[in-house]
Amino acid sequence: MISTITxxxxxxxxxxxxxxxxxxxxxxxxxxxEKSFYSKIPVMYWDRSKGNNPLLNIPTGCLMVIFGRLERHPQLGLYVLAEQIRHFPSNLEK
Structure with missing residues (x-):
């Protein structure tokens, strides 16, 4: 099964x-x-920390690129376990 995801x-x-x-x-x-539809995907950072977690420190609304793999959670179902994260501020000038 392929489980790597970007x-x-x-x-x-x-x-x-x-x-x-x-x-x-x-x-x-x-x-x-032309019509778009949107999905919400649960994501967790690979070290599963609550403290200084780079995933949780990214401001809401920023664009993110996530490299990771698919995992299964008993209540959430499928989620992405993020191994690498890059984010872009939501206030980038054109």
Whole structure:
């Protein structure tokens, strides 16, 4: 089974009752369609820390590139275990 994943998305708020996780919003489109739909994917940083966690320190609304792998959580189901994270401020000038 292939489990390596790369996603580009927008950082959303941490997930209530799961302090180590946060949602990342991704945009999807059907081929030849202009209409977008959005999905929320749960993500957790690889060291599973709550303290100085780079994933949780990224401001809400910033774009993120995440390299990681798929894992399974008993209550959340599939989530991305982030191994590398890059983020871009939401106030970038054009």
């Amino acid at each position: 996603i580009l998305g927008k950082a959303l708020d941490p997930i209530k009752n799961f302090e180590q996780f946060r949602h990342v919003e991704i945009e999807s489109r059907e081929p030849f369609e």
